[in-house]
Amino acid sequence: QQQVKQSPQSLIVQKGGIPIINCAYENTAFDYFPWYQQFPGKGPALLIAIRPDVSEKKEGRFTISFNKSAKQFSLHIMDSQPGDSATYFCAASLKAAGNKLTFGGGTRVLVKP
């Protein structure tokens, strides 16, 4: 019930390409879906987040697409740059459960110059 499945585990794209990372969740009560970016040896940094009443959200080059009926959401990185090479985690939480985050397994993205 609390699981969030993330795919793919790793991704390699050329500079300018659009990495797409997908997540699927089981608990329909989740009400907050953030994405985090993590560089080696650092803590995760919040990139962008969405709530289930919205189907898409854009912030700069990052876009979340949310499909409530399919219980899936995805991250698109437009015009990817080598500096975007990092591990990306999706997550989900429920306000009624104290906003505890359930993380996906992570996707290592490599953007080649």
Add this chain to the structure above:
Amino acid sequence: GAVVSQHPSRVICKSGTSVKIECRSLDFQATTMFWYRQFPKKSLMLMATSNEGSKATYEQGVEKDKFLINHASLTLSTLTVTSAHPEDSSFYICSAMQPNTGELFFGEGSRLTVL
């Protein structure tokens, strides 16, 4: 975004000793903080929820006596790894919840190596 400071960033200790890691929210008061453990190339595993003024809530399988959590003020939570052993070596990360938005902001992590 909000700043959460974690200290120390790296610590090496001998087996059997205790190590304290601090997590501070620098620009907001956090009644709730979370502690995670992360193994290499793995996702974050929630260890416990730290609530200011009350006992921490531990996730299943996490030893309370091993990982002592204290949330002494609205800006500081500490994790003490007691009687550390090599298997406790890991990357420990805290996060603080911004009370107005519910967003979580993470510290930079603390790399613990137990010899």
